[in-house]
Amino acid sequence: MTNPFILRLAPLAAALCLSACSLIPTYERPAAPVPAQWPGAAGTGAAAAELAWKDFFADESLRDLIAVALANNRDLRLSVLNIEQARAQLGIRRADQLPTVGAALAGSRNATGTGKYVSVDNAGFVLTAYELDFFGRVASLKEQALAQYLASQEGSRTLQISLVAGVAQGWLALVADEKLLALSRQTLATRDESLRLTRLRLDHGAASELDWRLAQSLAEGARATLAQQQRQRAQDENALALLLGQSLPAPARAHLSAVTLAQLRLAELGAGAPSDLLMARPDIRQAEAQLIAANANIGAARAAFFPRITLTAGAGSTSNSLGGLFQGGSWGFTAAPQLLVPLFDAGRNQAGLDAAKAGRDSAVAQYEKAIQSAFREVADALAGRDTLGEQVRAQQAQTEAEGARLGLIELRYKNGAASQLDWFDAQRSAFAAQQLLVLTQLAYLQNQVALYKTLGGGAPALQP
Secondary structure, three states, X not given: OOXXXXXXXXXXXXXXXXXXXXXXXXXXXXXXXXXXXXXXXXOOOEEHHHOOHHHHEOOHHHHHHHHHHHHHOHHHHHHHHHHHHHHHHHHHXXXXXXXXXXXXXXXXXXXXXXXOEEEEEEEEEEXXXXXXXXXXXXXXXXXXXXXXXXXXXXXXXXXXXHHHHHXXXXXXXXXXXXXXXXXXXXXXXXXXXXXXXXXXXHHOOOOOHHHHHHHHHHHHHHHHHHHHHHHHHHHHHHHHHHHHOOOOOHHHHHHHOOOOHHHOXXXXXXXXXXXXXXXXXXXXXXXXHHHXXXXXXXXXXXXXXXXXXXXXXXXXXXXXXXXXXXXXXXXXXXXXXXXXXXOOOXXXXXXXXXXXXXXXXXXXXXXXXXXXHHHHHHHHHHHHHXXXXXHHHHHHHHHHHHHHHHHHHHHHHHOOOOOHHHHHXXXXXXXXXXXXXXXXXHHHHHHHHHHHHHOOOOOOOOOO
């Protein structure tokens, strides 16, 4: 199946390769400087670039937030305006290939040597300094503008991918924050109660001051953790609000307390081959379009060494008086071609060509860097998928073990078979395991979102 991006670049490629008068170097896509296979398992599942974000994210509240962000985000709005600016620039370059015709009315009155005055009036259509593009300078600039326009479109798609992933990861962080806050509040309540009971036992001589100080330390530690997580919760909501372009909607805020990370399901993804990234990722397509633009700029720089031919022409009526402008026999035609041959420019044209070639080489390096960066991002996400899933399962088992251990030690403590120190230590370990489980679940889900992003998911489909 033909890729839509290739179809969109077909006019540009045809101009670069087939134009007999073009001085643009023949474009050849650089070889991808990455291995042919991923370092880990690619997995099986849908291709991210073909999976719409509404199909990847199952949570309805998250879908609503992404829709809000796509409608309100200022960075995305700015990228759309950049597309409009590039489209207008392309229109200017296209217009340069056609003559500009205007209507003119002019009059002059000149003194002769005999003291008399001669009047000449003209009216008609005028074509001014139209460049006959025999060496493709104007056409090269048009091809450059077309490539820049396509690059701006791909830049907007890249921004949309980042926005979709950013909103998803921000929402996941808020869900984790809510769970961590609930754990911290529960732990603080438990430790405050333990502190109260320990104080009563101390007052009645059944506990030592060391036991009371330990209970006090644990309670204050839980209070500090709660304050830290409240601050993190507020900061995460502020970051999400920036992406949304507005405050968190009330329905989403209410949904936070009802959903858990374990309930948030994401679609399975297959990584495919590294070569698939060339067409799947809009940032790579953007880098290639910028490379094509730099290549076209060389054609314009080369054309500057050749003569420039311009044509000024007019057709209309000429008369010695305004009343005779439109009478029979007053019509005429003028044509004034001009040939400008560069003889001496102090090295300006050569410097322009050198700069264009250096720009092309820089664009090649940027293109290769974009491919390498994309390869690493996908490889990192695949490595995270392979290990974080196992880490979640192990952490879940540890949390269950710590919970069971706490229950057994608490039972022994109530029956005098375990010390209060053992009981406090079991509480601390169980709380730490619960926190780590939430953070590991968050890391796993955020890694899945990162994999979707790095594989090119979340952008609107290309139109043929």
